[in-house]
Amino acid sequence: MNAVNTAAKTRAARLDADVVVVGAGPVGLLLAGELRLGGADVLVLERLLEPTTESRASTLHARTLEILDARGLLAGFGTLPHDPRGHFGGIPLDLTVPGPYAGQWKAPQTLTEARLASWAADLGVRLLRGHEVRAVEPVEGHVDLVARTPDGTDARVRARYAVAADGQDSTLRGLLGADFPGRPAERELLRADVSGVDVPDRRFERLDRGLAIAARRGDGVTRVMVNEFGAQPSPDRSPGFATVADTWKRVTGEEIGHGTPLWAGSFDDSARQLAGYRHGRVLFAGDAAHRHLPVGGQALNLGLQDAFNLGWKLAAAVRAEAAGAHVFAGTLLDTYHAERHPAGRQVLTSVRAQALLLLGGPEVDPVRAVFEELIDLPPARRHLAGAVSGLDTRYDLGGDHPLTGAPIPHAALRTGAGTTAAVTSSAALLRAGHGVLLDLTGDDVHGERLARAVAPWAGHVRHVRARAAEPDAERLNVVGAALIRPDGHVAWAIGPDATPARALAAARRALRRWFGPPARSPQ
Ligand SMILES: Cc1cc2nc3c(=O)[nH]c(=O)nc-3n(C[C@H](O)[C@H](O)[C@H](O)COP(=O)(O)OP(=O)(O)OC[C@H]3O[C@@H](n4cnc5c(N)ncnc54)[C@H](O)[C@@H]3O)c2cc1C
Incomplete structure (x- = not known):
């Protein structure tokens, strides 16, 4: 552990916030707003000086729409493009489920983050940009954090709790030495956003040499994704546009190397999940807690649902501690791991199955053929649609009523x-x-x-x-x-x-x- 320096240790206890949230991505922002709704004083520390403009997740699923509706946030999104169909490992899947939000809703992640940021600010969340957390030290009854500020000096913050919403390469995960078991990458999907190219749209096309996906956006930028069957993942996850273009040429025969890349990168199929979502006074949410191929919008939606589970509990724990109800606070917080770890494990399993169906070579063709038959059978379709939409996430809370642990049906x-x-x-x-x-x-x-x-x-x-x-x-x-x-x-x-x-x-x-x-x- 990288400890806070001695000066911080010897200073008298000082409470800068009830909760410090590290990371102002979508998960950190939703969590911060939820904490404010529960009455907690919240400080968000974010490394970036400005919100990212990177093109990232664009799919919101039904349960996430319900969550946004529950807080009155949907209006700010305007009219979102909607498709009742999704896919499972590239095999078309009808996502129809009971309720008003069935299907996939298309919202650029930048829009989701902007909407959440303005809601959180309205609720009184303090957000400090350009503050990179570099050290964490749990102390009795509190947690201390050190952040590098934009002028190069260190700021020290003390809180009752900290939440690591600091993304897939989570700093806090490393600082705390948190156990992050899972499977290494075996395959990867190269990806680039390119302008100045003219290639046909392709929806999960399996060609002789690999998988190719191309979608041209309204602004003329084309997102290409390609996997060459049997290729080993690049070690550094930054293959560069030339590699993407060469692979695209080998798989599709099309030239895109003359285009202007706005962004190029790759995703791999490594799958990891924190062994524990709670480390004393530090809790983990979103990509910091689980890593998997971001296929079908599952990564963003899973993280937002973590935040929605944790926010009210952590705010209640802060209130309870202030009132001396320490046992209740601890017990309630432990339900976060108890509920969200199994939910995350289920998504990781589903995504690994999808990664095999999507990125496997000709050896998976027979499995795909059987899957294509099964996916149209009503119970199989309903099962997969319930899982992908997030609506079938049900916590084991005991009790014998059929709705206990499930989200209240929208009515x-x-x-x-x-x-x-x-x-x-x-x-x-x-x-x-x-x-x-x-x-x-x-x-x-x-x-x-x-x-x-x-x-x-x-x-x-x-x-x-x-x-x-x-x-x-x-x-x-x-x-x-x-x-x-x-x-x-x-x-x-x-x-x-x-x-x-x-x-x-x-x-x-x-x-x-x-x-x-x-x-x-x-x-
Ligand atoms: C290029 C790209 C494309 C993607 N496409 C998809 C997709 O199509 N579908 C899908 O479901 N998911 C996709 N994802 C994943 C999706 O974007 C993530 O699941 C989502 O952003 C997770 O949100 P988060 O808040 O947990 O983490 P992040 O969005 O990563 O936010 C973490 C924040 O923490 C900040 N931070 C990190 N370290 C520190 C520190 N030490 N101190 C302070 N701040 C820190 C970061 O700057 C960042 O703002 C994509 C991701 C990338 C990178």
């Missing part, structure tokens, strides 16, 4: 009556980043009891009485009442015919488990 809701009648949605209920005890019982007496049960957690959980409305009312017909966490996952639920008295006791247990000791005793 329209009616609240109030007469002059207070309103139409809302399960996503809109989450706008403030609080938990929701959604009460669909339609029973006044039971509703009053549930409202009283929630009262000690006021400010963090609210009780909402509603009726499911068309067009998707049937998606909630298994619910009498549900405790929804700020990340939209159902922590506890009962069916419409549950016994009220037992339900009340179970609701209180769930409230304690996820929102900590009550501020005042339940009545």
Whole structure:
């Protein structure tokens, strides 16, 4: 570990922020906003002086759209191009799943980052650009960080917690010596954005010598991606445009070497995942926690979902520690690894299968042929679409209700009556980043009891009485009442015919488990 220097060690304890987020990529920015919604004081340290303009991930999946909707962020994206189809390892896959956001949505990563940055700034996140974190030292009850500032001096920061959202070559991962097991690269996909070339569009074309993909954008720039079957990955991940153009020529027979490269690079199929997402007071999210071939938009979406899981928990842990509830804080934070590590492992497995189907040579052709038959069978298609979209991510939270651990289905809701009648949605209920005890019982007496049960957690959980409305009312017909966490996952639920008295006791247990000791005793 690269320790903070002695002067920092001997200085009196100083708290510069509740949480320092290292990295202002999409994951760090979403996380920072979530922390602010939960009331934490957040400082983001970012190495780059300006946001990157690099052309990176462009696909958002259904669960990510739900997350953005839950915080009211979708409007800022404008009308996004949408395709109900995606692919699995280059084999076309119909992504239709229940809900309003099925399919792939195209948003340049620069737009996603700009939208998240302005939302986070509006919420009061402090972002220091040109600050590269170079040292980290956990100290009792805090974590100290040292960052090199734009004028070449070092700044020292102390926080209760730090989050490494510092990307695939994570500095904090190295500084902490975090175990990052996995598989080395066996294949690579060369990639370049080129202007001044005129080649036909190709969607996952497997030719005799390799795989070729070409897509011309509206601004005339063509993105080419190519894999020559059997070629070894380059050791430094920066092959240069000449290598991309030569490989393209060998695989397709087309010349692109005369074009102007805007960017050239490569991705490999190495697959690694941190053994632990939490190292004491340092937590890892996004590419810092997992590395895999960024195929089909999975990398960005997985990272955003990490941030959405961690933000409210870390903010709650900070509040709980301030109130002396240390055991609750630690237990809640441990659920981040318990929930997101398996979710990441599942994506890594899926991506490795896709990498084989996509980048394997003629030896995988028979497997592809069988896969092409299977992928059209409804249960197989539904299974893969649920996984790729992120909608089938379900945490193991115990409980026997079919929705426990799953994201609350997106559905329209009616609240109030007469002059207070309103139409809302399960996503809109989450706008403030609080938990929701959604009460669909339609029973006044039971509703009053549930409202009283929630009262000690006021400010963090609210009780909402509603009726499911068309067009998707049937998606909630298994619910009498549900405790929804700020990340939209159902922590506890009962069916419409549950016994009220037992339900009340179970609701209180769930409230304690996820929102900590009550501020005042339940009545
Ligand atoms: C060229 C390219 C193309 C890609 N294409 C796709 C794609 O098509 N589909 C897909 O799903 N994914 C793609 N990805 C991956 C996708 O961009 C990432 O999954 C996503 O950016 C992860 O977000 P993040 O916030 O975890 O990390 P990043 O976006 O990498 O952000 C990390 C931030 O941390 C900062 N940082 C790093 N070290 C320090 C430090 N020591 N101190 C302070 N700041 C630091 C960095 O400057 C950066 O801003 C692509 C990535 C690249 C590079």
